[in-house]
Amino acid sequence: MDSKGKSLTFVPSLDGLRGVACLFVLFFHAGFKWAKGGFIGVDIFFVLSGFLITSILLKELESKSKIDIKRFFFNRALRLLPVLYVTVFGYLLLVLISAENSISRWYATGEAMNCVLFLSNLPWRMPGYNTLFSHSWSLSVEWQFYLIWPFLLILIYKLPSFFMRIICVCLLMMVFPLLRIYNPSFLPMRMEGLLLGCFMALLLRRDPKALRMTTATSLPALFCVLLLLYVVHHVHISHPPFHVNGYILVSLCSFVIIASLLSEGPSLLKRLFEFPFFCFIGKISYGLYLIHYPIFRMMKYKFSYETIMLVGGGVSILLATLSYYLMEKPLLSKYKR
Helix, strand or coil: CCCCCCCCCCCCHHHHHHHHHHHHHHHHHCCCHHHHCCCHHHHHHHHHHHHHHHHHHHHHHHCCCCCHHHHHHHHHHHHHHHHHHHHHHHHHHHHHHCCCHHHHHHHHHHHHHHHCCCCCCCCCCCCCCCCCCCHHHHHHHHHCCCCCCCHHHHHCCCCHHHHHHHHHHHHHHHHHHCCCCCCCHHHHHHHHHHHHHHHHHHHHHHHHCCCCCCCCCCCHHHHHHHHHHHHHHHHCCCCCCHHHHHHHHHHHHHHHHHHHHCEEEEEEHHHHHCCCHHHHHHHHHHHHHHHHHHHHHHCCCCCCCCCCHHHHHHHHHHHHHHHHHHHHHHHHHHCCC
């Protein structure tokens, strides 16, 4: 972000953080016991997404005093839908050909429809096996957030003072997690990470140096990295206390880490997350997240964790790389408005 907070520039370390979050999820889905908490990678994604989307929307609000809703949804659809549809229908075709009976085909079709219509996290979704595409719940959360947030942000932006805008977002962050007991993956119950990213974008648009960290004050960010690694290693997804406030803790740690990465000047944390492999995984992370899970599921119970990660992960990275350079990047370059 420039000195006046008017434009959002490319920050390589954010790609690296996205890559690390994606690797957390891959090791978790491969079944490694030391990564039983790797599911928190999704919550890191949420904070990043909330920050980046809100930064884009605020820039448009400040320059044009409005949000072009049609253009926003066109760009989001262009980013998400082509790879999603190709991936889902490719796997669905494979399942329909190999399925042993019509019931299996019916459930596989229902699950695919949940995925492409972003219904996977809803209690009234279509019946499905909840296997090859069960990871798509997070995409549903994000898409539903896109449907709501631009309109909410317009209303919040009309509030007479910056302080009232911040209070409004904080109240939303406080209210939604209280409902998590109903369904942990339903949109309102996982919204605090997205809203925390929105909160950060509001602060930085107001004052780009609001979250500035020096070398000394970046120590909390290093502590947060260690805390996230502890959660990845020790916390099981079924651990009840974690569902009460664990996601908030992960989101807050992600907030502090992102704030440190956005600060000016070099730092140990930036060097860590600017590691080329992490940045590369971050670039292809969307396709990799979509593609890897069905492959891992088909290999589960037949191969060791190491084989799943090496072979399944390698194939997933290859396919995601092809997807990024042959489909995602060309489409965005040609059609993004």
